[in-house]
Amino acid sequence: MTDYTSMANGGLPRISPYQAGKPIEEVQRELGLSEVIKLASNENPFGMSKKAVAKCAEALNSSHIYPDSNGYYLKQKLFEKFGYDPKTITLGDGSNELINLIFQTFINNKVNVVIPAYSFVVYPMEATVADAQVKTIPLKDWVIDLDAVYDAIDSNTRMVVLANPANPTGTAVNINKLKEFVKKVPHETLVVIDEAYNEYQKEEDFDDTAKWIAECPNLIVSRTFSKAYGLAGLRIGYMVSNEEIASLVNRLRAPFNVNAIALTAAIEALDDTDHLKMVVAENAKERDRYVKYCEDHNLYMIPSQANFVSIDFKRDAFPIYDALLHRGVIVRPLKGYKLDTILRISIGTHVENTKLFKALDEILKSLK
Ligand SMILES: Cc1ncc(COP(=O)(O)O)c(C=O)c1O
Incomplete structure (x- = not known):
């Protein structure tokens, strides 16, 4: 056999x-x-914006046409809303796909990945598939211990992955400490901040981390429309990174990875504040x-x-x-x-x- x-x-x-x-x-x-x-x-028990639902129904009529593979209008909307340069945005079939693409782009059996304990299960799964070494860092009172994460980084650490707020704990780190941490990580080590739940964060713990990329070229911020925007069933997320990283990840992405209905819904959802x-x-x-x-x-x-x-x-x-x-x-x-x-x-x-x-x-x- x-x-x-x-x-x-x-x-x-x-x-x-x-x-x-x-x-x-x-x-x-x-x-x-x-x-x-x-x-x-x-999931979001209130569903997606009713305005988005109406636009999706219209978009269904054009479903015989492939979606815009580069998601031009959604990237423009993200630029308009948050100021992100479209060249730094990569769209994914849910943020899960982006996490998968980041691992495929950068992780292999010669490097290690630093991941806090009780992180979203997909991170260690991806690292194991890539045959990379995983360094698991214990939490402190259920919160990511940024000092311990920093201490675990060595010359072979290709990436640190942090969810903020984290899943399944739901805890968030102090935003000033996070900024200090990101700033001091050597640029050869990528820092991925997975912000699937960031819209729910307390105001005092919130900052637009994607803006830090100007100073920290090794930072990648991943976001999703699945949670607060209520689009889980449509599968769409985005990541912001420096242009070079975006260009690399973009080469791996399947053509038309994000469907037309999801693109339409995301644009409307961003507008329905x-x-x-x-x-x-x-x-x-x-x-x-x-x-x-x-x-x-x-x-x-x-x-x-x-x-x-x-x-x-x-x-x-x-x-x-x-x-x-x-x-x-x-x-x-x-x-x-x-x-x-x-x-x-x-x-x-x-x-x-x-x-x-x-x-x-x-x-x-x-x-x-
Ligand atoms: C921390 C975290 N990241 C990413 C995801 C993936 O979400 P999606 O692929 O729907 O964007 C989830 C889903 O539950 C999550 O909890």
């Missing part, structure tokens, strides 16, 4: 496929439930309800600046996850991260969160 696994490139045979949150339809089918809510994949403000304000309000719930029930919630919270139940959390599932609420166990006592819960609408609290009340009482 031919051993095809041994023929696969790099460390690919050593990774497991990415485990996505359970789809609603699957839980309905398997458990015979009619009403199921999903608070498992950090009222929708974005509503989403962020509602999320903050509902996040406070989780803080209160955890205080009232003596549970530890990792301080979150994102659209999800991770709660430590101080016991094996899998039975709680399973009991929630049977009550029609899908959340995310963090067993894959070896955080067996923690569940990650995406913040839903007021009604959805109320349903979660009620189900959790019943479950916690029954476990006493």
Whole structure:
């Protein structure tokens, strides 16, 4: 028998496929439930801007034409909104594709990658596929320890990858410390800041990090329309880097990697600032309800600046996850991260969160 696994490139045979949150339809089918809510994949419960939806419907009529492979109008919109030179922007089929392209462009089996512990699982997966050495840096009180990350950088470190706010912890680093850190990293080491959740950050911890690239040519900032803009199902993200890096990553990108509907939706979503403000304000309000719930029930919630919270139940959390599932609420166990006592819960609408609290009340009482 031919051993095809041994023929696969790099460390690919050593990774497991990415485990996505359970789809609603699957839980309905398997458990015979009619009403199921999903608070498992950090999606936006308010959906995308209604103005964007209307434009997408129009754009569907032109779907027989390939999309603009260079995303001219979206790049212009990003320039208009944030001042990023279009030559420094690369568009991706979700920011996940951009992370994949960055690793493919720069990482190989001769270099190491520095990644904080409990980072988005895709980073170590990509590093393993590239057969690179991974240096995992412990967190300090669930927050990325920038001093320890800096100390781990050596002459062979090709890249540092930081999510800010991070997933699955939801914590953000102090923005001034982050700037100091980025400024002192040697230019031979790339620093990727993954800002999938940055729209949800507290104002005092926010800065337009993509503007730092003028001073720090080794910085790459990745963003997504999947979260606060609510376009997860359309798959679109962008990264900002220096022009040379953008040009390299752009060579790897498949032609037409971002579809026309996603391009249209992203342009409209950027313009609908009222929708974005509503989403962020509602999320903050509902996040406070989780803080209160955890205080009232003596549970530890990792301080979150994102659209999800991770709660430590101080016991094996899998039975709680399973009991929630049977009550029609899908959340995310963090067993894959070896955080067996923690569940990650995406913040839903007021009604959805109320349903979660009620189900959790019943479950916690029954476990006493
Ligand atoms: C930290 C982080 N980065 C990137 C992504 C990828 O998002 P997308 O590919 O939808 O842009 C996610 C998705 O959950 C995430 O949590």
